[in-house]
Amino acid sequence: MESITKAMRIFAVSSFLCVCICFTAKAQDFDFFYLVQQWPGSYCDTSNGCCYPSTGKPASDFSIHGLWPNYDDGTYPSNCDPNSPFDPSQISDLRNEMRSKWGSLACPSSNGQQFWQHEWEKHGTCSENVLSQHDYFAAALHLKDSVDVLGALENAGIHPDGGQYSVSSIMDALKEGTGYTAGIECNTDESGNRQLYQIYLCVDSSGSNFMDCPVLPQGKCSSGSQVEFPSF
Structure with a gap:
């Protein structure tokens, strides 16, 4: 016994x-987050097109795509907690700011809530031990406000005017303007031209501070190539 x-x-x-x-x-x-921001002109200038949010045409600025937890080896977790669904009431105080800085251009036109739900359930739930649902979205908004990606590019003479710019000059401008090396993602417009689409900056696992990236996204844009920066 x-x-x-x-x-x-x-x-x-x-x-x-x-x-x-x-x-x-x-x-x-x-291990860290990617703060991913997208250029709306490049989202819209594809064969799929886009639909403006129900609140109207967004500002001509980079908008948040997401705040994505990642591992140092380049892989990432996703859909970590099916028992933590998106709750719109948790971000009621952030809604106006999110519509301005984190809007959806997907069709059909929407108020962005489905987009935010996807980002929370796929990515945010993998960081909920660090950031509550409210704090996850608030952190992304704060981080966007902390760095002016478009300003960094324009200060270096890189403007969304439909011109062609080298990827290396874009990376240099972002390094100069933000203090950190950025990952660059391109997509293809309706004519098959490569264009600047998304900017990746790395953030520590607390979601508070930018940091040097342990790894940058691969295969997004060739560093020796020229890409279009379309107007919006």
């Missing part, structure tokens, strides 16, 4: 330790 009781105690302690270890592993299960 004593041996059975002892075995039960060992099992209970082991189970407790397993829960703690597993929770800790989950709590630290990413």
Whole structure:
């Protein structure tokens, strides 16, 4: 009987330790974030086209695509907690700012809520041990306000005027303007031309501070190529 009781105690302690270890592993299960911003002109200038949000045409500025947890090896977690659905009431105080800085250009036209739901459930749930649902969206908005991506480019003579610019000059301008090396993603317009589409900046796992990227997204834009920066 004593041996059975002892075995039960060992099992209970082991189970407790397993829960703690597993929770800790989950709590630290990413290394950094990508703050991803997209140029609306490049989103719209494709064969798929775009639809302006129900609030009207967005400003001619980079907008937030997402705040994405990543691993140092270039992979990333996703859809981490199906028991944490998007709750619009959690971001009621942020809604106007999100419509301005994190709008959806997908068709049909919308108020952005479906887009935010996707970003939270795919990416945000993988960081909820660090950032609550409200804080996740607030962090992305704060980070966007902390760096002026378009301003950094325009200060270097790179304007959204339909001109061609080298990827290396774009990266140099962003490094000069933000202090960090950025990842560049291109897409293809209706005529098959490569164009500047998205900018990736790295953020520490607290979601608070920009940092040098452990790894940049691969295969997005060739550093030696010329790309269009379309107007919007």
